[in-house]
Amino acid sequence: MTNQPDSYDGDVTLTGHEDAPVALRDPEDVFLRTDSVDGDLEVRNAEYVFSHQPTGDASPGDPETVVSGDLGDGYAEPGGVTGDAVVADAEDVFVAAGTASGDLAVVAPENVYSDDVDAPRDPDDYDVSLTGWKQSGTASDPDTGVRVSGAHHDVTVEKARTDLDVYVVGHDHDVEITGRGASVSVHLLGYDNTVTLGPYLSGEVVADTGFDNEVVEEPYPVEELIETSKDEAFDRAGFGRRKVTYQVPAEGDDWCPNCGEPADAIVARHQMEAFFVFGYPLKTYDQSTNPAKECEHCSRSAFDASLSERERKDVLK
Ligand SMILES: [Zn+2]
Missing domain, CATH: 2.160.20 (Pectate Lyase C-like)
Structure with missing residues (x-):
């Protein structure tokens, strides 16, 4: 056992091999992961502290291991400190949710951003x-x-x-x-x-x-809700009296008038009956004046998230 400082150069990662309590002195930034300190944690004289563990009082024991020297950044992995820890005189210290099994104290910081947040998952449980x-x-x-x-x-x-x-x-x-x-x-x-x-x-x-x-x-692309554009509908109409249906992007709405949801993409569904000559409506008999609108949430053209890609292909056949 020694409490003489171990001198380090550059970045250090605590992996659980140091005798606890561990003191990390004068590093640059320090990143502490969920489950990395099996005890109390004290952060002293940091410039910035960002924490997802609530702050309060902590009483770490005297250090058995002092990590100091010309330090770069400091890291602690899950299981990185097998007892209490002290981080002193760091620049920025990041304390992830559930870092310390004990209490966290932040002493004399210049700036603190802190919220009480639960760790979303176990530390090893990510893709x-x-x-x-x-x-x-x-x-x-x-x-x-x-x-x-x-x-x-x-x-x-x-x-x-x-x-x-x-x-x-x-x-x-x-x-x-x-x-x-x-x-x-x-x-x-x-x-x-x-x-x-x-x-x-x-x-x-x-x-x-x-x-x-x-x-x-990123917004839902409105083109994906358009089954038939106006140009396509007119082209297909060809020659003669025809009824056509087409969709155009509806401008200016943030909310879907059909389903009431906030929407990125809203289309208006138009109907028109006209006499077409080579794709041009020469005489219009009837035209929808108040076209139905729909959005990425309520349009039947929108992707159904409950279907797999294969099922979707089957549906589209
Ligand atoms: Zn809608």
């Missing part, structure tokens, strides 16, 4: 899991979601079909998810993070703790 600096990850047909900790990670997930959790800890991360008919629960802790959700997904921001984070939900 993509990144820790550190500037890594990238991808997944297709995911089951659970994405977790990133650190800075400047870049994650792309495709073909999401089941509900997912996205847990973003740190700064300057970029997570993009596309798929169909799934809901994505987003947890944000830190700053300058962006989560982008494709047009056929819905999103819920469970927590946004920090600043300058953004969740971008």
